[in-house]
Amino acid sequence: MNKESKTPKFDALLNEILENLAPHERECEWKDISKYCEKKFEITAEDINFYKLLRVPPPKLCPTCRRQKRFSFVNQINLYKRPNNAPGSKDKIISYVPLVSSLIVYDIKSYQDNFDPYTYGTFYDAKRPFFEQFLDFRLKVPQPSIIRDPSNINSEYSINGRNLKNGYYVSGGWMSEDVWYSVNVFSSRSVMDCLIVRNVENSYELVSSDKCYNCRYLYFSDNCIDSQFLYDCNNCIKCFGCVNLRNKSYCFFNEQLTKENYEEKIQELNLPSRDLLSKIKERFWEFVKIHPVRASRHERTENVSGVNIFNSRNCYDIIYARRTEHSLHCDQLLGNRDSMDASISGGSEKLYQTIGIGSDSSNVKFSFLSKFILDSEFLINCRNVQNCFACVGLENKNYCIFNYQYEPKKYFKELDKIKFVLLGKGEYGEFPPFTMSSFAYNGSQADFVFPLNKAEVQKMGALWQPDMEIDVGDMATLSAQEIPDTITEVDDEIMNKAIICEETGRPFRIVKSELKFYRDNNIPIPTIHPHQRMRTRFSHIGNYRMHDGVCELCNIKIKTFYNSKENWHLYCDQCYKDNYL
Numbered sequence: 001m002n003k004e005s006k007t008p009k010f011d012a013l014l015n016e017i018l019e020n021l022a023p024h025e026r027e028c029e030w031k032d033i034s035k036y037c038e039k040k041f042e043i044t045a046e047d048i049n050f051y052k053l054l055r056v057p058p059p060k061l062c063p064t065c066r067r068q069k070r071f072s073f074v075n076q077i078n079l080y081k082r083p084n085n086a087p088g089s090k091d092k093i094i095s096y097v098p099l100v101s102s103l104i105v106y107d108i109k110s111y112q113d114n115f116d117p118y119t120y121g122t123f124y125d126a127k128r129p130f131f132e133q134f135l136d137f138r139l140k141v142p143q144p145s146i147i148r149d150p151s152n153i154n155s156e157y158s159i160n161g162r163n164l165k166n167g168y169y170v171s172g173g174w175m176s177e178d179v180w181y182s183v184n185v186f187s188s189r190s191v192m193d194c195l196i197v198r199n200v201e202n203s204y205e206l207v208s209s210d211k212c213y214n215c216r217y218l219y220f221s222d223n224c225i226d227s228q229f230l231y232d233c234n235n236c237i238k239c240f241g242c243v244n245l246r247n248k249s250y251c252f253f254n255e256q257l258t259k260e261n262y263e264e265k266i267q268e269l270n271l272p273s274r275d276l277l278s279k280i281k282e283r284f285w286e287f288v289k290i291h292p293v294r295a296s297r298h299e300r301t302e303n304v305s306g307v308n309i310f311n312s313r314n315c316y317d318i319i320y321a322r323r324t325e326h327s328l329h330c331d332q333l334l335g336n337r338d339s340m341d342a343s344i345s346g347g348s349e350k351l352y353q354t355i356g357i358g359s360d361s362s363n364v365k366f367s368f369l370s371k372f373i374l375d376s377e378f379l380i381n382c383r384n385v386q387n388c389f390a391c392v393g394l395e396n397k398n399y400c401i402f403n404y405q406y407e408p409k410k411y412f413k414e415l416d417k418i419k420f421v422l423l424g425k426g427e428y429g430e431f432p433p434f435t436m437s438s439f440a441y442n443g444s445q446a447d448f449v450f451p452l453n454k455a456e457v458q459k460m461g462a463l464w465q466p467d468m469e470i471d472v473g474d475m476a477t478l479s480a481q482e483i484p485d486t487i488t489e490v491d492d493e494i495m496n497k498a499i500i501c502e503e504t505g506r507p508f509r510i511v512k513s514e515l516k517f518y519r520d521n522n523i524p525i526p527t528i529h530p531h532q533r534m535r536t537r538f539s540h541i542g543n544y545r546m547h548d549g550v551c552e553l554c555n556i557k558i559k560t561f562y563n564s565k566e567n568w569h570l571y572c573d574q575c576y577k578d579n580y581l
């Protein structure tokens with residue numbers, strides 16, 4: 001045993017568990033309640049190495065159930081009008097916490113000015129289940145209405161991100177300006193309806209694309225200019241409806257045209273018409289489906305398994321990672337290392353079962369939505385905290401348990417006592433239960449990744465919220481058929497009406513800056529609710545899910561985000577490279 005241990009009783013007990021642990025198969029505890037459950041899962045030698053590194057016992061849930069639970073703790077796009085629970089406040093506020101949540105929600109200003117998390121400090125009671133106490137405690141401590149960085153300007157309807165100016169319904173807008181209805185936008189300007197884009201300008205509906213200018217409807221395409229409807233293209237200028245092209249100009253549905261012919265064709269298409277646009281969309285997706293696609297998308301990687309992994313090595317079972325090393329069962333990482341079961345994180349290490357923990361965090365477990373965290377466990381909404389356990393809403397603190405401040409020596413003594421009891425009772429080693437989330441299951445990212453109906457959600461003990469209808473009051477409504485076919489026929493009056501989504505029936509509105517974008521770019525008014533459009537974009541990246549596939553050329557087994565039921569022509573990275581790169 002480590003003589004330096006600050007939690008000797010816990011460490012001795014954990015060592016006993018880990019020393020006797022050999023690779024084996026075990027049953028997932030949720031095998032009867034989750035329809036996505038793997039039922040049985042492997043505890044591999046690699047897993048065991050991670051438990052030893054991170055100092056945790058093996059988990060009771062399979063990797064998929066662990067992911068499902070974590071994803072219910074983030075809400076990237078749903079905003080609600082709800083009461084402000086801050087003392088003396090009567091006005092309703094915009095919040096990402098839904099009305100059905102039992103949390104006490106403060107507007108950001110009250111949260112910053114009138115909230116002292118210490119006043120809620122309490123003690124652990126070994127006679128009660130830990131998560132029951134932690135939930136009781138969480139419900140007493142006020143929750144900010146939204147997580148937003150103070151560097152964001154004029155971006156009231158946005159979640160997370162940093163240095164975002166003029167963002168409207170943006171989640172994760174970083175160093176960007178003039179962004180609408182988008183998720184994970186980095187260093188971009190004047191973009192609408194985008195998902196995971198970097199260095200993009202003046203563009204509409206781009207998914208997983210970098211360094212593009214003046215483009216529309218691009219998927220997995222980089223370094224493109226003045227182009228529309230491209231799938232896995234690179235360095236293309238003035239191309240339309242193309243798949244798997246490199247270094248081309250004036251191509252139309254993969255056919256090389258002269259400059260004159262190309263421009264004539266584009267003119268003929270009459271793109272400003274919504275009607276014709278939807279026919280082109282249909283033709284484009286049919287065209288994509290007859291071409292091979294890169295099943296896994298690994299670039300500059302070494303020894304990795306998973307999908308969409310770039311500049312990374314020694315990573316297994318990973319969905320979307322960049323510059324990441326030695327990590328297991330993770331998703332959406334940027335510059336992380338030595339982490340297991342970590343989702344949505346950047347620049348951090350030694351994370352275990354976390355979501356939304358980032359910004360130089362290290363050695364953090366079972367925590368969510370916190371930044372700059374060191375050596376801590378079970379944290380919620382904390383910032384710049386070290387050596388804390390089961391705390392909510394703390395900032396710039398050390399040595400706290402349930403928001404109560406200890407002397408360093410006393411802290412470790414108390415920590416050892418609690419962790420020893422929890423481990424002995426089998427209560428230590430799991431991410432908090434669904435009930436600890438700020439969101440309803442169907443208003444969280446889990447709804448995109450692992451969709452469930454009301455009965456299925458309730459069976460799992462998660463929260464369900466009724467339809468997220470916007471109350472349009474006595475506002476006039478417009479059906480999709482009533483909206484003009486081109487933007488030139490639309491007058492400002494449209495901003496005073498609620499459009500009824502033709503797919504979901506949910507009403508939505510057009511705001512002034514958005515209307516200007518459509519006019520400037522000659523784009524017809526959308527007839528589908530922004531949330532539904534976002535859902536479709538997530539489906540293009542496989543909803544952060546992973547499937548088993550087989551390469552059509554060499555028959556090797558591969559991991560892919562393409563669903564095998566959808567008849568894609570899957571190529572492994574090597575076969576794709578041999579044929580297209």
Ligand SMILES: [Zn+2]
Nearest residue numbers: 028037062065
């Ligand atoms: Zn499971």
Ligand SMILES: [Zn+2]
Nearest residue numbers: 551554572575
């Ligand atoms: Zn192959």
